[in-house]
Amino acid sequence: MPLIRAEHLVKEYRRPRQHSGRFFGVRTLFTRESVVTRAVEDISIFNEGEVVGYLGPNGAGKSTTIKMLAGILVPTNGSCEVAGIVPWENRSANAMNIGVVFGQRSQLWWDLPLDESLHLIGKMYRMEPERFRRQREMLVDLLDMQPFLQTPVRQLSLGQRMSGDLAAAVLYEPPVLFLDEPTVGLDVIAKERMRSFVEQINRDNRTTVLLTTHDLDDVERLCKRIIIIDEGRVLFDGRAADLKRRYAPHRLLDVVVAGDATERLETVANTLPHGAQSVSLDGMKATFEIDPEIIRVADVIADVSSRVPVIDLGVRESPLEGIIREIYEAREVTR
Amino acid sequence: MIAPVSWRLHPGLIACTMAAIRRTWAYRIRFVLWVVRMIAQLYLLRMIWMALYAGHDVVDGIPANMMVVYLTVAMLQEFLIQPLIVFEIEQRIMRGTVASDIVRPVGFMQQMLAYDLGGILGRVPVLLVAIPLSMVVGWLRLPPTPAAAAGYAVSLVLAYLISLMIWLVVGMGGFWMTSTQGLRFLLSTIQSFLAGAVVPLWFLPDVLRTVLQLLPFQGMAFLPLSIFVGQATGIDILVALGIQLFWVVVLALMAAFVWRRAQWKLVVQGG
Numbered sequence: 334m335p336l337i338r339a340e341h342l343v344k345e346y347r348r349p350r351q352h353s354g355r356f357f358g359v360r361t362l363f364t365r366e367s368v369v370t371r372a373v374e375d376i377s378i379f380n381e382g383e384v385v386g387y388l389g390p391n392g393a394g395k396s397t398t399i400k401m402l403a404g405i406l407v408p409t410n411g412s413c414e415v416a417g418i419v420p421w422e423n424r425s426a427n428a429m430n431i432g433v434v435f436g437q438r439s440q441l442w443w444d445l446p447l448d449e450s451l452h453l454i455g456k457m458y459r460m461e462p463e464r465f466r467r468q469r470e471m472l473v474d475l476l477d478m479q480p481f482l483q484t485p486v487r488q489l490s491l492g493q494r495m496s497g498d499l500a501a502a503v504l505y506e507p508p509v510l511f512l513d514e515p516t517v518g519l520d521v522i523a524k525e526r527m528r529s530f531v532e533q534i535n536r537d538n539r540t541t542v543l544l545t546t547h548d549l550d551d552v553e554r555l556c557k558r559i560i561i562i563d564e565g566r567v568l569f570d571g572r573a574a575d576l577k578r579r580y581a582p583h584r585l586l587d588v589v590v591a592g593d594a595t596e597r598l599e600t601v602a603n604t605l606p607h608g609a610q611s612v613s614l615d616g617m618k619a620t621f622e623i624d625p626e627i628i629r630v631a632d633v634i635a636d637v638s639s640r641v642p643v644i645d646l647g648v649r650e651s652p653l654e655g656i657i658r659e660i661y662e663a664r665e666v667t668r
Numbered sequence: 669m670i671a672p673v674s675w676r677l678h679p680g681l682i683a684c685t686m687a688a689i690r691r692t693w694a695y696r697i698r699f700v701l702w703v704v705r706m707i708a709q710l711y712l713l714r715m716i717w718m719a720l721y722a723g724h725d726v727v728d729g730i731p732a733n734m735m736v737v738y739l740t741v742a743m744l745q746e747f748l749i750q751p752l753i754v755f756e757i758e759q760r761i762m763r764g765t766v767a768s769d770i771v772r773p774v775g776f777m778q779q780m781l782a783y784d785l786g787g788i789l790g791r792v793p794v795l796l797v798a799i800p801l802s803m804v805v806g807w808l809r810l811p812p813t814p815a816a817a818a819g820y821a822v823s824l825v826l827a828y829l830i831s832l833m834i835w836l837v838v839g840m841g842g843f844w845m846t847s848t849q850g851l852r853f854l855l856s857t858i859q860s861f862l863a864g865a866v867v868p869l870w871f872l873p874d875v876l877r878t879v880l881q882l883l884p885f886q887g888m889a890f891l892p893l894s895i896f897v898g899q900a901t902g903i904d905i906l907v908a909l910g911i912q913l914f915w916v917v918v919l920a921l922m923a924a925f926v927w928r929r930a931q932w933k934l935v936v937q938g939g
Contacts, residue, residue: 429773444691
């Protein structure tokens with residue numbers, strides 16, 4: 334069942350051009366020139382229970398899309414529905430259906446203990462006391478919040494604060510969760526806690542999650558579907574596995590040979606079968622890139638190990654990070 | 669597009685007010701500092717005015733002790749109804765948390781008003797110390813008549829609304845004017861004077877007094893204080909309340925207009 338439907342969403346930003354030099358303030362105030370920025374989301378349908386990774390370079394329009402879906406921004410053009418509601422037309426009804434985490438900006442009350450923020454949010458979303466108690470207990474448990482539940486938010490570490498923000502966003506069990514860079518600045522443990530938490534609520538509640546991030550580990554771990562946008566254009570929309578197959582079908586074969594076979598390894602590297610090529614060669618170690626469309630990885634391994642005494646070998650996929658970088662860079666060139 | 673303001677009491681709003689009260693109490697030491705600052709200010713103002721009276725008991729028909737009461741109440745009520753909501757809103761816009769506030773099932777402005785109310789209730793304990801203290805040292809006495817007391821109570825509420833609306837109009841200008849800081853700084857410096865909280869309008873030159881009487885600021889201090897000290901009596905009390913009410917209505921319309929523009933700016937243009 335489609336839970337979010339966004340069609341031809343266009344947001345044009347018009348900002349007065351900032352002047353510099355003498356009297357720049359006054360000139361900015363009276364200027365008629367403006368700079369128009371476009372953020373577009375062509376067509377997107379998110380189904381119930383999907384976790385979608387929303388990628389794009391800084392300023393690609395990711396946050397703008399989230400803000401439109403959350404009802405904070407009204408699009409210049411196009412339409413969208415979240416759980417059957419047009420967000421900006423019925424903001425408070427939409428609010429009941431969505432949870433939002435802006436990684437850089439806390440929604441918690443700075444001067445108050447974390448627990449009070451949770452209570453306040455429970456009241457705002459009209460939660461029954463019994464349901465609130467149950468949810469709060471579950472979240473405190475799941476996110477290990479007991480030790481800092483009574484600490485004022487301003488004294489929390491970033492990781493603790495993020496746990497609090499996540500708890501605040503899912504407390505009232507919204508069917509849709511928007512996470513805008515939720516792991517930015519977190520340490521490894523806090524990132525892991527965040528990821529397994531998102532995994533769990535997606536599994537248990539079938540919560541639909543839209544995640545923007547620059548951390549591709551988040552995406553690899555959580556998202557089956559990836560959308561890459563830039564300047565409002567959708568560069569890719571599909572499964573993470575397809576992304577790899579399309580943009581980086583290559584496998585990487587790492588080979589380590591015995592110390593006396595380095596010369597023979599060099600020969601092998603220069604005479605690899607069609608479909609394989611050497612990408613790095615460093616003494617006893619070499620890395621070969623294999624195109625599985627042309628030759629099977631197993632055949633290359635057989636060929637190499639028949640010609641040099643192999644001590645160790647391993648097969649890798651190209652990391653997602655490299656792929657995304659390539660896509661961004663390709664875009665730079667075509668522009 | 670924009671939900672109409674609904675005044676149905678939402679449990680979330682009560683929770684906002686309670687949270688604001690607790691937040692006011694979060695920093696205990698601030699309470700002590702507030703009381704100390706208030707006493708110090710009162711003491712200095714009283715010194716200045718006693719010097720101005722220069723040994724006379726009555727100047728322009730205003731007895732010296734009435735003047736002291738006037739200044740004391742001016743300070744106490746200014747402390748109570750100060751428009752901290754504007755700084756709250758500004759802070760939320762600057763920190764960007766305004767996005768989270770807007771994505772609530774409760775309207776943004778209702779949330780802010782609920783916080784402001786909580787702030788006022790939270791400051792009441794300071795007055796519970798300051799009022800008895802100023803009565804003991806003789807700087808404060810009760811209104812002369814029950815009519816003055818009742819009139820003042822109503823007038824104080826109207827004074828709060830006037831100050832709230834003025835500051836909302838100025839503060840929300842920040843949504844689309846790059847910065848209203850200059851205007852705000854100017855206003856915060858001279859508002860006490862414009863309101864007649866430093867020098868009662870009686871003592872001002874005719875021209876200045878006439879100008880100030882045409883502006884809404886006198887409703888923030890001068891009008892309620894004249895009622896409190898018994899300088900405005902009988903029909904004058906009703907006239908004062910009428911003037912205040914007039915300004916509440918005018919300023920509320922302005923604030924609503926500004927808020928609609930601000931909200932439009934925020935949601936349509938991205939703030």
